[in-house]
Amino acid sequence: MQESQASWKESLEAFLHPRVVVMLVLGFSAGIPILLIFSSLSLWLREAGVERADITFFSWAALGYSFKFVWAPLVDQLPLPWLSRLLGRRRSWLLLAQLAIIAAIGTMASIDPALGQEGQVAMALAAVALGFSSATQDVVIDAYRIEAADTRLQGMMSAAYIAGYRVAMVVAGAGALVIASGFGTELGNYHYEAWRNTYWIMMLAMLIGVATTLMIKEPEASAQRNYHHSALEYSRFLVLFALSLSGFIVCFYLTSGVAQALKVQLSALLLNDALASFLIEILRFCIAGSVSFLLAKVLLVSGLVQRSMVDETYVAPVREFFQRYGKGTALLLLLLVGSYRISDIILGVISNVFYLDMGFSKQQIATAVKTFGVAMAIFGGFLGGLLAMRQGVMRILFLGALLSAITNLLFMILADQGADLLWLYIVVAADNLSAGLAGAAFVAFLSSLTNISFTAMQYAIFSSLMTLLPKILGGYSGSIVDSVGYEWFFIFTTLVGLPVLLLIVVANRWLPIASLDSNVTKKAVAVNSG
Secondary structure, eight states: OOOOOOHHHHHHHHHGGEEEEHHHHHHHHHHHHHHHHTTTEEEHHHHTTOOOOHHGGGGGGGGGHHHHHHHHHHHHHHOTHHHHHHOOHHHHHHHHHHHHHHHHHHHHHOOOOGHHHHHHHHHHHHHHHHHHHHHHHHHHHHHHHHHSSSSSHHHHHHHHHHHHHHHHHHIIIIHHHHHHHHHBBBBBBHHHHHHHHHHHHHHHHHHHHHHHHSSSOHHHHTTTEEEEEEEEHHHHHHHHHHHHHHHHHHHHTTTTHHHHHHHHHHHHHTTTTTHHHHHHHHHHHHHHHHHHHHHHHHHHTTTTSSSHHHIIIIIIIHHHHHHHEEEEHHHHHHHHHTTHHHHHHHHHHHHHHHHHHHTHHHHHHHHIIIIOOOOOOOHHHHHHHHHHHHOOHHHHHHHHHHHHHGGGGGGHHHHHSSSSSHHHHHHHHHHHHHHHHHHHHHHOOOOOOOGGGGGHHHHHHHHHHHHHHOOOOOHHHHHHHHHHHHHHHHHHHHHHHHHHHHHHHHHHHOOOHHHHHHHHHHHHHHHHOO
């Protein structure tokens, strides 16, 4: 396979391409909410006197990021009344998601979790709303990026998006803590007004994304989209989705008590708490998913929604992917997507614990990882985007996978050196640089696999799949370290990354990336105009 390559001049000019700049700003908009749900909110709750066990309840807010592929088809298929005609399909959904984020952050700011259980439940619901609206924004931005430019520019656009995202995480993480402290709150001296003002400032920061959404143009492929159903049919489909989702949530909630009892019994049988918990949660998920599926089937049989709408929304994107590549190639691609980040994610789960065990202070770790490491990741991302334009996506995809695996061996040197600050920065630099480079190339690769007719759905599946296996295995990283020690653990994380290189080589021979964009665009135009 031969990929079209840009000259160095064209590659460097891409840094200032308007679409690249837009993705930098949209990345900032996407990065603001996540730490307002997790680290910043956790500290707020802790200062407010909420027990640690109760703080874990707020992890429900992360469900939106894990299951965004469930409602991603709605973003592809459902128009928004009046707004879609005014702004277009992508911009209308993007504006709606951003306004929902602003509303959720504002709601969180208006709640004092120190007032008791009622306030904590209200805060949890607002955090969940923020998680779902933020995940929706991610879905739309991914679809917009893919439709706004061809494959060659995707690496640079993804690098800009990641850079903006990381800057926003610093603002909403460390920045929010500095602002809250500046307003006079701290552990043992809690002031609700300080956190309220902090979240108001973060809410105002989201206006940057809103302004960008109103200024940018709708992608041409999306602007040509025609909607084939009536407003009543779309409304019925939305009701079907809401009822099915409600069935899943209710079933998952009602099985919590039984699940807890089963975990105790299974843990005693397997002598492994983590494995028992994982198996029971998978069982709960399957049961709730089955209930949701059966409820949807009943509603379909009742005639609430046309079967053709369900097929267009959920079945067609998956079917099209397998038809386009064939079963064998499609499965190879899914295997590559699901395993590409396995090496760095497994190690990343326990990296901060490793730094602490080596004797580094929290301040040293924060400076090296959260400041220097973020800067190196941003640089690596732009370097990956630049090289992807110059050398082609697949070559840099291979290079990123190779570096991500090999740089894990540097952790073995740090383990021997102990609390050596110089080696800490060397390891953090290499780890983040390779991760940034690999991430930019990988996002460009995923973007090239999507059909513009089903952009949101297909990319949401890819982005969910790419972290599923690594996160599952990452949950056992602590157990592996306890069993074999850090040195052998780092060797393990390197070895599990090597098969990915073979998958890339095989995919490189089978995939016509260079002609993919034009073929998909023509297909999308044909489908939408027909």
